[in-house]
Structure formats: C-alpha cells, structure tokens
Amino acid sequence: MAALVGDCIVDDLSFTFFQFTFIDFTVGHVGYDLDGEGIGAVALLLPQTYRLYNLELPPSTPPTPSNLLKKSIQILKSNSHKRNPTIPPDSIDVTLVRRSFDSRRKTLRTSGPVFNHVIDVCLSSQCSQILGEIKTINGKIERLPPSPSLPPSTPTLSFKKKPTIIITGSGPSGLFSALLLSRTKLFKIVLLERGQPVESRGKDIGKLIHRNQINPESNFAYGEGGAGTWSDGKLTTRIGRNSKSVRFVLSCFVKFGAPEWILTSGSPHLGTDNLVKILREMRKEIRSLGGEIRFGAKVTSLGYPENGTVKKVRVEYSDVIERGLGKEETERINRMARERVEIGSEDIGHSARDVYKMLHKEKIPLKPKPFAVGFRIEHPQSLINSLQYKEYSDQVVTGKKGTDLANGSKDIVEGVLPVASYRLATDLGYDGKINRPVYSFCMCPGGQIVPASTSEEETVVNGMSFSKRDSEFANSAVVVGVGEEGDEVLEEYWEKWGVLGGMYFQEDIERKSRELGGSNFTVPVQRLPNFLNSTLSPTLPKSSYRLPKKSSPLHTVYPPPNNQLPKARNNRNIRTTNSWLPRRIRVAAWRGD
Numbered sequence: 001m002a003a004l005v006g007d008c009i010v011d012d013l014s015f016t017f018f019q020f021t022f023i024d025f026t027v028g029h030v031g032y033d034l035d036g037e038g039i040g041a042v043a044l045l046l047p048q049t050y051r052l053y054n055l056e057l058p059p060s061t062p063p064t065p066s067n068l069l070k071k072s073i074q075i076l077k078s079n080s081h082k083r084n085p086t087i088p089p090d091s092i093d094v095t096l097v098r099r100s101f102d103s104r105r106k107t108l109r110t111s112g113p114v115f116n117h118v119i120d121v122c123l124s125s126q127c128s129q130i131l132g133e134i135k136t137i138n139g140k141i142e143r144l145p146p147s148p149s150l151p152p153s154t155p156t157l158s159f160k161k162k163p164t165i166i167i168t169g170s171g172p173s174g175l176f177s178a179l180l181l182s183r184t185k186l187f188k189i190v191l192l193e194r195g196q197p198v199e200s201r202g203k204d205i206g207k208l209i210h211r212n213q214i215n216p217e218s219n220f221a222y223g224e225g226g227a228g229t230w231s232d233g234k235l236t237t238r239i240g241r242n243s244k245s246v247r248f249v250l251s252c253f254v255k256f257g258a259p260e261w262i263l264t265s266g267s268p269h270l271g272t273d274n275l276v277k278i279l280r281e282m283r284k285e286i287r288s289l290g291g292e293i294r295f296g297a298k299v300t301s302l303g304y305p306e307n308g309t310v311k312k313v314r315v316e317y318s319d320v321i322e323r324g325l326g327k328e329e330t331e332r333i334n335r336m337a338r339e340r341v342e343i344g345s346e347d348i349g350h351s352a353r354d355v356y357k358m359l360h361k362e363k364i365p366l367k368p369k370p371f372a373v374g375f376r377i378e379h380p381q382s383l384i385n386s387l388q389y390k391e392y393s394d395q396v397v398t399g400k401k402g403t404d405l406a407n408g409s410k411d412i413v414e415g416v417l418p419v420a421s422y423r424l425a426t427d428l429g430y431d432g433k434i435n436r437p438v439y440s441f442c443m444c445p446g447g448q449i450v451p452a453s454t455s456e457e458e459t460v461v462n463g464m465s466f467s468k469r470d471s472e473f474a475n476s477a478v479v480v481g482v483g484e485e486g487d488e489v490l491e492e493y494w495e496k497w498g499v500l501g502g503m504y505f506q507e508d509i510e511r512k513s514r515e516l517g518g519s520n521f522t523v524p525v526q527r528l529p530n531f532l533n534s535t536l537s538p539t540l541p542k543s544s545y546r547l548p549k550k551s552s553p554l555h556t557v558y559p560p561p562n563n564q565l566p567k568a569r570n571n572r573n574i575r576t577t578n579s580w581l582p583r584r585i586r587v588a589a590w591r592g593d
Ligand SMILES: Cc1cc2nc3c(=O)[nH]c(=O)nc-3n(C[C@H](O)[C@H](O)[C@H](O)COP(=O)(O)OP(=O)(O)OC[C@H]3O[C@@H](n4cnc5c(N)ncnc54)[C@H](O)[C@@H]3O)c2cc1C
Pocket: 001, 002, 168, 169, 170, 171, 172, 173, 174, 192, 193, 194, 195, 220, 221, 222, 223, 224, 225, 226, 227, 228, 229, 230, 231, 232, 233, 234, 235, 236, 297, 298, 299, 300, 349, 350, 351, 352, 355, 442, 450, 452, 462, 463, 464
C-alpha cells in the first residue's frame, strides 16, 4: 500500500513521482548506430560489446568465468564471417548479466538440466578486427550500442516552501516512494505506518508463532516493510526483470546490504533475515535525508475529501518500541506522534480491509479487479528436488553459503544446484462452465507455512523462508482466478456489497477457514487426494506449520465451482497436472493476491 498524500493535485503528484523515479538510474542509449551505413568500416576497429543469450552449460561444467569465456569464444567464432579466427583470450571481457537454472529434462536445445546465461562480451578493437563482422540474431546475439555518458536528468520543479507528502504504509511501495521522494530533497516526507519497526515486529511475530498471541497492528501483514518482510523474499517479477525500474530496485537492495548476485540471478531471493537488515538501512537513509517515519501510526480517515483534495489525515497512534534510538531521537519521535497531520490530496495503493472500508465510506472512487484464491500446498523439499533434478538431486545445497553459490555468487563450484522450485500454470482450468486460470504462485522452496491472519476471527496462511532455504519442506499457493466481470462465483457478493464484493468474499473464506480449524490459529488441513475426493483425511503428515493443525473438509470452504481446483479441460494439461501433484501433499487455506 502506498498512499501518496501531498498538497498537489493528484495528476501533478503522479507526474512528479514518475519523473523522479528515474533520476537515479540514469539514461537510455544514445541514438547512434554502429550498423549504420557508411560507418561500418570504422566500427569494426572500435571495441564492441555483444550480448549472448541462452549460453548453456550442464551442471557437470561449472559456470566459472573461464568456462563462460570459452563458451562465448565458441559462439562468437561460429558466428564470425572469418574462417577459424584465432582469438587471444585476454582480448575479450565477459560480464554475467543473468544466470538461471533450467531443470527441464529436455528442451529444443538440450537433453538435460542446464545453467542458462545471458552474457555481455566486450571485444577489444584488436579482437573486433580478428573476428570481422559477427552475424547478429535478435534474442541470440545482439550488438549493444556503446554506453553513453550523459549527465543524469535533474528535477525541474521548485517550490517556495517544501510541500509535505504523507505516505501511508511502509510496504515496498510506500518505502520506495519515501526513499525516492526524499532523495529529490524537494519535499518534506512523512511516512505513517500502523505497525512496528522490524525489531519489535520480530518479537510480535515470535509471540504469534510460539504463544498463539496476535498483535492486530504488528504481525505478518502489518509493520515495517509491509506484508513481504516475514516472507520468502523472492524478487521475481512478471513485469520485465531487465527493465530499468526493476534493476533500480535490485541495485537499491544491494546498496542496503543484499548480496550482489541478486543482480544477475534468474531467481533472486533474499529471505526474511536479509530483508530485516535491508529495511533498517532504508529507514536510516530516509531519516538522514530529513524524512519522518512514524511507526504505530494508523491512518483512520482522509477527512472526507472533496473534489479529490484531502484536507486532513486522521491518525491513531499506538506505543512504539524502536531500538537503537538515542533519548533525543525517541523524544523527537514521540513529539511528532502527538502532532496532528493536516495536509491534503491523494493517490491510494491497496492493503488492509479496514482501509478499503474507510475509503469507500469517504466516497473515494474504487474499482474492483480480478484476483485469485486457493490453498497453500506443501511437499517434502526432497521430493521436489528429485522430481525436478532426477539423478542430479543429490547436488542440491542449502545453508547460506550453498545458496549463495548455487544462485550465482562469483566463486561457483562444481555440482552445486539451488533447492528446486516449480511453476505450474494453465488457463484451461475448466469449472464446468468456463475456463479459469489455475496456477501455482509464490513457491517457497526450503520454506515454511506461516499464519498471516491479522485477527483471531480469521484464519489465513502464507509462505516464507530464510535465505538459507534449508527447511525440509517446499510450499506454494495453488490458486484459481475469480472476479472477472460477470463471474457467477462473486455475483451475490457484488449484489450485496457492490464494489467491495470481492473483499467480503475473501473475508468470508477466512472466517469459514477459522470455523473449520478453530481457535489459536489452528489451520484446517487436508491431503490432496482427500480434497479431490471430498473426503476427510484420517491422518495428517508432518508439516512446517508450527501452530496446531486439524484435519478438515477444505473442499467445503469455497463455493462451487471453486470448491475444488477446476479440472483442466485439455487432457494434456490434466496429465501434466496429475504427474506433478504427487500423493504426499497437503493443502491449507490461503489468501490470494
Ligand atoms: C507471508 C508473505 C510472503 C510473501 N512473499 C512474497 C515474496 O516472496 N515475493 C513477493 O514478491 N511477494 C511476496 N508477498 C507479497 C508481497 O508482500 C506484497 O505484494 C507486497 O508487500 C505489497 O506491497 P505494498 O507496499 O503494496 O503493500 P503492503 O506490503 O501490504 O504494505 C502495506 C503497509 O501499510 C500498512 N498499513 C495498512 N493500513 C494502514 C493504515 N491505515 N495506516 C498506516 N499504515 C497502514 C501496513 O502495516 C503495511 O506495512 C508475500 C506476502 C506475504 C504476506
């Protein structure tokens, strides 16, 4: 959730925000083209950089710099117009752009799992001359334009008095908004977070896991860093991993202490332990730039804004325990907490249900969007490893060092594979009337299932892991899409609750799940074959969920047709699904995204 609240009108604010977003991570490519007519002969004498895609090495050949260099030279030679050129190895520089592990048994190009690389090779002018013209193919070998050295763009705005921008929520959206806006030094930033800083949030989460006691304002969903702090810390995205904004976010994490390999790994992962350290550093930078971060500060009203202008933000404060602050700083923060915040205008993100209700009550226009609901599903990690890697499964390493190595740190050693993960998706999940997307989501290898409820009346779980990813379990969400226009499943909810129908549907599911499980965050659990046959599981297997579990009819939680995972209409998909879903599986109610 990132509610940017400032005293400019909404459009101005969004424009400002996006413009500033790009300040720090500079410039695109300048438009001169070495392939251009008339300059080709000169170009061949200059150093040149090529990007090589799909450079594959089997697990038996460790992707060391020298092996990558050898493989790159092979590719360049086979695409050179010269016959068998001899290349001095020191005339080429190889830079790793991305590395991922493809565990498929057979692809068009390979007959077993491979490490797949994207590499930039920089050829000296001598080497360029030796190789002559290189055949370029889009998506395979591309010539990169030289990096320009343009000065970073500078903000053009100036104000007589610094406008104040209030940001609600210190989740990823709120924190990055605060960081970027603080760096412009053009605004006074106030970040309001209902939950606690990571130090005391960790203690609250400990109380929940060990003593079944929940703090409704500081838990797996609320507090510094937002819902993702006690999470798996996967940094994968479906919005283009090489895009400038994604690379910017990753490089920020590295600046704040994340391992450098997240910049090149195909499946970057931080783990809760790293996230906590990174968040402390982000907090420090925002404050050092003059930004205020107030914890225990819950926004309860935007003062019934008229014409899109917020006049007042009402905030309820609770006690805050922030370690590492001197007496003076603690007093300053306490003083700030007593001040009222009276500033205006808005642009709201998403999150807690009470926030949706508040926005709706205050007549702020809301628009529903489709979402997904389903279950967490858990297997022994060793089973996933053996399904994915077959004879290579004993090369899997866990533990911090092993994970770093397997994910692409510089000192790569032979025979090291990351804990296996999987992804399953079909848009042919047939529910008897329509096709629905069915997919696995947020897969946590070597992770655990955790209680993600924000109150005792609802039961909901999610997945998290530490950077070591060394738990004996693998879990992921398996979800079904709902909420497209005209979706019968939500019809009665839209009728009763209008735009908030989807939210009340979600609340109902979490309450039903609480009824099935019972108090103390007892989670209802069912083995997959029983779920599919609509029968109770007589016994439950071991699980990573540390609070109580109860065998329950999970097939009754969702209304038909979502009470069971929709069957795939296409036979091929059924087979794929069934071969992937082994019998030793258990499912637990899960809140979709
Ligand atoms: C256990 C778990 C594991 C996850 N794992 C991953 C993962 O591995 N990778 C991934 O990409 N995503 C993961 N997610 C999802 C990810 O966390 C969310 O997509 C992301 O946090 C959304 O960011 P956000 O800033 O929009 O909202 P949030 O992170 O939800 O942040 C909202 C913030 O606003 C605060 N807030 C709410 N209401 C108020 C109010 N009235 N006043 C003041 N503050 C308020 C909340 O306390 C919270 O800190 C996970 C989520 C959970 C719960």
